[in-house]
Amino acid sequence: MAAAEFRSENIYAFALEPRKTVPLFRGWNRLECRPRIPDFERSLKAEVRDPLWFLTRQWQYGEFQGEDAASPIDISLGVRSAPLATLRIGSTDVAYDPSTPLETRVEREAVPFDMTLIMQGSRVFALALGPAPFDKLLPKVISHFALTSIPGEATADATRLRLAGAAFLLDIAALVTSIRSATFGTVVDEITKIAAEVTALGAAADALIDWHGRVYGLPRTEPSAWQTNRLSYQFECATAPGPDVVSLIANQYGGGKLDWYNFDAKPPAPAAGPAFDAATLSFLPAGIEFAGMPSIRYWEMENGRTEFAHIDANTNDAAKLLLAEFMLLFSNDWCVVPLNLNIGDFSRVDGLLVTDVFDDQTWVRSANRGAGADWHHWSMFLLSGDDSESPGLFLAPATTATIEAPPLEEVAFIRDEMANMVWAIEKRVASDLGQGVPLASADSNAAAAPSQAPQTRYLLGTSVPDYWRPFLPVHTPGSLRSIRLQRARLPGPLNEPKAEILRENNPYFIEEEEIPRAGRLVERAFQRSRWQDGEPFLWIGRNSQVGRGEGSSGLVCDHILEKGERNID
Amino acid sequence: MGCFGRTCSGMPEALPATGTELSDVQIAIWSNQAVVVQSLIAKRLETAKQLRSPFVDPLPTTEPELTLETPRRISVSLQRATDAARQLLDKPFVIVPLFQFHKPAQVAELSLAGAGPGIARASQVQDWMDSLSRVRPAVADAAWAIAVSSCMGAPIAEPIAIQLPRNAKAPWIGGKFTTPLPEGGWLAVISLQSALGFNGLQCGLVLDDWTENVPIDKATTGVSFHFNRLNAIAPQALLLAVPPAIRGHWDWEELKGCVHEAFDLAKLRAIEPDSLTTNGYFVGLPAILSEFSVNQFAHTLLTERSAAAAVLIKT
Numbered sequence: 072m073a074a075a076e077f078r079s080e081n082i083y084a085f086a087l088e089p090r091k092t093v094p095l096f097r098g099w100n101r102l103e104c105r106p107r108i109p110d111f112e113r114s115l116k117a118e119v120r121d122p123l124w125f126l127t128r129q130w131q132y133g134e135f136q137g138e139d140a141a142s143p144i145d146i147s148l149g150v151r152s153a154p155l156a157t158l159r160i161g162s163t164d165v166a167y168d169p170s171t172p173l174e175t176r177v178e179r180e181a182v183p184f185d186m187t188l189i190m191q192g193s194r195v196f197a198l199a200l201g202p203a204p205f206d207k208l209l210p211k212v213i214s215h216f217a218l219t220s221i222p223g224e225a226t227a228d229a230t231r232l233r234l235a236g237a238a239f240l241l242d243i244a245a246l247v248t249s250i251r252s253a254t255f256g257t258v259v260d261e262i263t264k265i266a267a268e269v270t271a272l273g274a275a276a277d278a279l280i281d282w283h284g285r286v287y288g289l290p291r292t293e294p295s296a297w298q299t300n301r302l303s304y305q306f307e308c309a310t311a312p313g314p315d316v317v318s319l320i321a322n323q324y325g326g327g328k329l330d331w332y333n334f335d336a337k338p339p340a341p342a343a344g345p346a347f348d349a350a351t352l353s354f355l356p357a358g359i360e361f362a363g364m365p366s367i368r369y370w371e372m373e374n375g376r377t378e379f380a381h382i383d384a385n386t387n388d389a390a391k392l393l394l395a396e397f398m399l400l401f402s403n404d405w406c407v408v409p410l411n412l413n414i415g416d417f418s419r420v421d422g423l424l425v426t427d428v429f430d431d432q433t434w435v436r437s438a439n440r441g442a443g444a445d446w447h448h449w450s451m452f453l454l455s456g457d458d459s460e461s462p463g464l465f466l467a468p469a470t471t472a473t474i475e476a477p478p479l480e481e482v483a484f485i486r487d488e489m490a491n492m493v494w495a496i497e498k499r500v501a502s503d504l505g506q507g508v509p510l511a512s513a514d515s516n517a518a519a520a521p522s523q524a525p526q527t528r529y530l531l532g533t534s535v536p537d538y539w540r541p542f543l544p545v546h547t548p549g550s551l552r553s554i555r556l557q558r559a560r561l562p563g564p565l566n567e568p569k570a571e572i573l574r575e576n577n578p579y580f581i582e583e584e585e586i587p588r589a590g591r592l593v594e595r596a597f598q599r600s601r602w603q604d605g606e607p608f609l610w611i612g613r614n615s616q617v618g619r620g621e622g623s624s625g626l627v628c629d630h631i632l633e634k635g636e637r638n639i640d
Numbered sequence: 641m642g643c644f645g646r647t648c649s650g651m652p653e654a655l656p657a658t659g660t661e662l663s664d665v666q667i668a669i670w671s672n673q674a675v676v677v678q679s680l681i682a683k684r685l686e687t688a689k690q691l692r693s694p695f696v697d698p699l700p701t702t703e704p705e706l707t708l709e710t711p712r713r714i715s716v717s718l719q720r721a722t723d724a725a726r727q728l729l730d731k732p733f734v735i736v737p738l739f740q741f742h743k744p745a746q747v748a749e750l751s752l753a754g755a756g757p758g759i760a761r762a763s764q765v766q767d768w769m770d771s772l773s774r775v776r777p778a779v780a781d782a783a784w785a786i787a788v789s790s791c792m793g794a795p796i797a798e799p800i801a802i803q804l805p806r807n808a809k810a811p812w813i814g815g816k817f818t819t820p821l822p823e824g825g826w827l828a829v830i831s832l833q834s835a836l837g838f839n840g841l842q843c844g845l846v847l848d849d850w851t852e853n854v855p856i857d858k859a860t861t862g863v864s865f866h867f868n869r870l871n872a873i874a875p876q877a878l879l880l881a882v883p884p885a886i887r888g889h890w891d892w893e894e895l896k897g898c899v900h901e902a903f904d905l906a907k908l909r910a911i912e913p914d915s916l917t918t919n920g921y922f923v924g925l926p927a928i929l930s931e932f933s934v935n936q937f938a939h940t941l942l943t944e945r946s947a948a949a950a951v952l953i954k955t
Contacts, residue, residue, distance in 0.1 A: 097931055097932070098931070098932050099929045099930065099931055099932070100929065100930040100931075100932060101913055101917075101928065101929055101930075102928060102929065102930050121909070122877035122878070123877065123902065123905050123906045123909060124906075124909055125875070125876040125877045126875055126876070126877050126902065126903065126906035127906040127907065127909040127910045129873065129875060129876060130903070130906060130907065130910070131910055133871065134871070134872060134873040135872060135875070136871065136872060137872060138870050138871060138872060140868050140869060140870045141869075141870070142869055142870060143867050143869070148863060187773065187774065187780060187783075187784075190783070190784065190787050191770045191773070191783070191787075193787075194766075194787055195766070198766075232784060232788065235788045235791055235792065236787060236788050236791055237791075238791050239787075239791065282763075282767065282770075285767055286767055286770050286771050356867075359864055367873055401866075403869060403871070404866055404867060404868055404869050405864055405865070405866055405867075406864070406865055406867055406869075407862045407863065407864045407865075408862065408863050408865075409860050409861075409862055410860070410861045410862065410863050411858050411859070411860050411861075412858065412859055412861055413857060413858055414855070414856070414857050414858065414859055420863055423863070423865055425865075425867055433867070435865045435866075435867065464861060466859055466861070470855060471853050471855045472851070472852070472853035474772075474775045474776070474850060474852070475775065476774060476775040476776070476777075477777070505774070506777070506780075597774040597775050598775070599771060599772065599774065599775045601852050601853065601854045601855070602854075602855065603854070603855055603856065603857040604816055604817055605811070605813070605815060605816050605817035605821060605854055606815070606816040607768070607771050607814075607815065607816075607852075609771045609774055609775070
């Protein structure tokens with residue numbers, strides 16, 4: 072119908088000619104607003120056209136509903152803290168040293184005197200000896216400490232570098248041992264009798280020992296924290312004896328990042344001594360804020376990247392629904408107060424005294440009040456075994472960012488269900504240059520190469536590469552059911568493991584549960600980190616993690632190969 | 641033999657393929673190989689020459705075309721020069737740009753050697769490299785190169801460290817701090833210095849870079865607690881109450897009346913169209929409903945005017 076027909080003269084013409092009656096069937100459509108342009112910019116500006124509309128929306132959302140509640144206005148917080156005082160590795164108690172990161176102290180292993188260390192130490196010694204006239208002493212020292220064997224898998228690079236640096240490379244291992252055991256003086260006597268030269272050699276020796284301590288750390292005095300049967304570190308640290316003393320046990324620290332979750336708390340028997348330092352702190356309360364938290368202001372837009380309203384939850388996802396409800400409805404009932412704590416301290420929050428705007432005071436206690444709580448609780452940052460009514464928070468004195476070198480050693484423990492045993496495969500071992508080098512074909516989980524049998528024949532047994540080390544199940548002492556794994560060896564000449572991880576005294580047992588179905592991968596690598604005063608720490612540590620699945624050695628014994636059958640599948 | 645020299649210039653084909661002894665046959669083979677290599681070189685030279693041909697179009701004389709065209713030509717020339725060099729010396733060839741410090745004296749000041757003995761000893765830089773060479777393979781390679789270079793007759797100078805930003809009171813950031821480290825980000829550059837120092841033309845390759853974080857000794861934790869706060873929120877509109885009659889003072893009942901009236905008006909705005917359909921007003925309200933019928937007056941908007949028209953139709 073043309074638009075012109077809607078003009079008013081048409082309407083009047085129709086009205087004035089009543090004989091042209093048309094049956095009138097009328098209906099009514101409700102008019103709905105609909106945006107006619109895709110640009111919402113102006114709408115989102117929320118321009119105020121009608122201030123009463125704001126009140127309307129607030130009334131609709133119940134924001135004017137009176138409640139029997141009050142806003143907090145002041146918070147007093149009682150906190151007790153104490154630093155770590157002792158460290159126990161094995162059965163040895165040592166004083167905790169806050170100037171060293173905890174994981175460095177726990178993990179540190181002796182650094183082998185490989186070619187890189189030899190080169191560095193030789194340079195330090197040569198530079199400390201200085202230029203002429205004392206440089207002529209260096210060949211004499213080299214003649215006494217000539218480079219012989221170097222630990223690690225031999226590489227062509229190391230051989231070439233050894234030739235290139237023959238003029239200054241020393242047997243630093245022997246030299247350091249000689250200096251530390253005070254036999255270097257005898258060597259110096261053989262080299263020279265001139266007082267100035269003796270002094271120069273002594274100063275160079277001191278410089279070398281200082282450098283070795285600065286860069287590679289002092290020799291470890293406490294026993295190793297690595298549990299060979301658990302493939303993880305185990306240690307314990309505690310606060311000073313007193314009524315509040317707490318012992319923190321790290322049972323299954325596999326290396327890598329050390330944090331609160333590696334520790335379990337064990338309150339030992341209270342002993343005589345000072346209590347934790349207590350402090351009462353006063354704060355103004357502030358509401359919590361988190362990504363996606365509903366905003367209470369009409370014109371504030373929430374961050375669209377986190378939208379709890381779009382949680383995809385089924386009706387049986389009760390936990391997810393409860394969390395969403397908690398986030399969406401009750402987030403404004405939570406307050407937070409900042410608490411500055413020293414790294415390395417164990418702290419307990421006794422409670423908070425909240426004063427509201429009506430001057431009423433409420434004592435807020437922890438929801439996790441120890442083992443006496445009659446419901447199963449879970450909480451972030453809560454240490455297992457900490458049954459105190461005032462739960463503690465432990466800030467582990469660990470490094471934040473560690474530079475980790477490519478692994479020096481890599482040993483994969485895999486389950487071989489066909490052969491019913493566990494294999495430890497030396498995938499990567501330390502070279503004489505101080506770097507990790509892969510052993511031949513170690514990346515393949517299938518060890519022996521299959522061959523086509525021309526006809527039926529008897530196979531006494533297949534062989535596996537010598538870097539596959541078998542671990543056999545044996546009974547745990549005193550038990551007929553539980554088993555553990557014992558290192559064994561295949562028939563043939565004795566072949567010692569090259570990886571330090573496997574170089575343990577016989578018999579070497581590993582608990583069966585430590586090798587899951589997916590296997591376990593243990594690495595040994597140089598790590599470097601800085602500590603609070605900027606001091607760099609360099610150490611060799613291990614990292615134990617879940618492996619990449621089962622493997623098969625293809626080991627079979629006493630087997631008849633049919634014609635055309637591949638001997639190993 | 642000349643072919644040997646070519647192998648170092650990105651032409652492995654020039655390496656004599658066979659023969660260890662000098663004989664007429666072998667000389668003939670090498671001669672043929674040299675001819676092939678020569679033709680390859682000629683082909684590469686020709687390609688490179690084409691790439692190095694100058695721009696034939698004259699530069700524009702007017703702005704801003706001139707300002708836009710000049711850097712474009714520099715960029716294109718640089719790319720063509722790189723391509724030409726790669727044609728001649730094979731694909732892995734890299735052009736390392738030369739540059740010059742505007743104020744070499746200032747850069748020299750930035751180095752720890754120039755900052756005086758208070759900040760760092762040379763041995764600290766050495767310790768830093770020794771320690772890092774165990775975790776960064778590229779640093780290890782550099783350390784080996786420095787160590788062995790003197791034995792090979794081409795010694796590389798001892799590395800120097802430059803620390804940015806320049807702050808005479810800041811300690812050397814690579815080692816244990818002798819004084820507290822000012823907050824912020826710091827950059828340390830270990831430079832394997834050339835004999836020229838910071839004067840003259842320079843060029844360099846970045847061998848490795850990494851980030852070191854120094855942890856703090858305190859952490860700000862948070863204690864969160866539940867406290868049932870009010871859900872009521874202050875009105876998001878300001879009510880300006882005006883008394884019906886100015887008497888010089890407020891009357892409590894009048895104030896209450898203002899508030900109640902404001903809320904009554906607010907609640908009126910909450911009426912939904914569905915609420916209107918239950919009473920008789922909705923047909924008379926403007927811009928709520930639209931009439932439609934099968935006749936020519938279909939889709940008449942029920943505004944005040946169309947309502948009048950509807951009345952006319954009825955009469």
